[in-house]
Amino acid sequence: MQGDHVGQLQTTFSIWRFAMRAVKFDAYGGLDVLEVREVANPVAEPGGVVVRVKSAAINPGDIGIISGAARQRFAAKFPSAGVGASFAGIVDAVGDGVTAWTAGDEVFGWSTEKEALAELVSVPAEHLVTKPAGLSWEVASTLYGAPSAAWSAVEAVGAATGDTVVVSGAAGGAGGFASQYALTKGATVIGLASEYNHDWLRSRGIIPVQYGDGQLERIHDAAPSGIDAFVDTFGDGYIDLAVELGVGIDRINTITDFAGAARLGVQTKGSDSPADPRAPLTEIAAHINEGRIELPIAQTYPLEQVRDAYTELSKHHTRGKIVLLP
DSSP states (O other): OHHHHHEEEEEHHHHHEEEEEEEESSSOSSSGGGEEEEEEEEOOOOTTTEEEEEEOOOOOOHHHHHHHTTTTOOOOOSEEEEEEOOEEEEEEEEEEOOOOTTTTEEEEEEEESOOOSSSSEEEGGGEEOOOOTSSSSHHHTTTHHHHHHHHHHHHHOOOTTOOEEEEEETBBBHHHHHHHHEEEHEEEEEEOOOGGGGHHHHHTTTTEEEOOHHHHHHHHHHTTOOOOOHHHHSSSTTHHHHHHTTEEEEEEEEOOOOHHHHEEEEEETTOOOOOTTTTHHHHHOOOOOOOOSOOOOOEEEGGGGHHHHHHHHHTSOSEEEEEEEE
């Protein structure tokens, strides 16, 4: 009996030491292909870092990767493909040649291998940014995804003092950041959103306008002098609306409507990450940490409820971001 007990302890220790839980899938399909499995712990490669994940964000683009709709841009690596790019956590181990980080450092960052939805993630050392002490794990884990894309989109349209800028999906993960970031540039911002989100938009200094039928006229009423720039974070024909509003092609940016962008010739900055996003991520974190921009967390889920999390995300009605807590 004592030997059996020792054997059980050894087995338990082995699992704790050498295995972790991660979201994986083996074929394209619906959200039911996602599974939480025990897999081998990642190792810190030369020049790399292993991070123990405290929070990981999910993004609408992940659903296209899972279904295969985005396979031309982001092909899954089967078998046992991972999910998720943006995370925050504590440095667990560093590889040879890494001097910028040590075990115990609090960081946020990104996984180009899409393996962030896990208890541990291995990334190159240059894929990490120091997490400000006052920034929550949940918020920090979202910064590489939607806020980073929104930052690029606002920069692309050149929002500045005196401009009036329209943002679609203005209370979502990307749109909420884009509308507030445009405000920091000195622009007047009109946010297209459901009435449920109007009070929150007003509280941030954004002029809310109900989306849907009649929105063209409502935008004209809100900005009788015209619209200078348009940031589309939702898709579904909003860049056509921007053209109808008289916005110049060079001042329209979408992070989601790639077919429409190709047809109209508008920008898609933010749909791909900049070559080195560390500087914008540091700026984004500072804006949020210092209270200039609020990034709401709509909901948190344990790793095991990953399917429920993506189901909620797919409804496109959340204010802010959804994150998983490994």
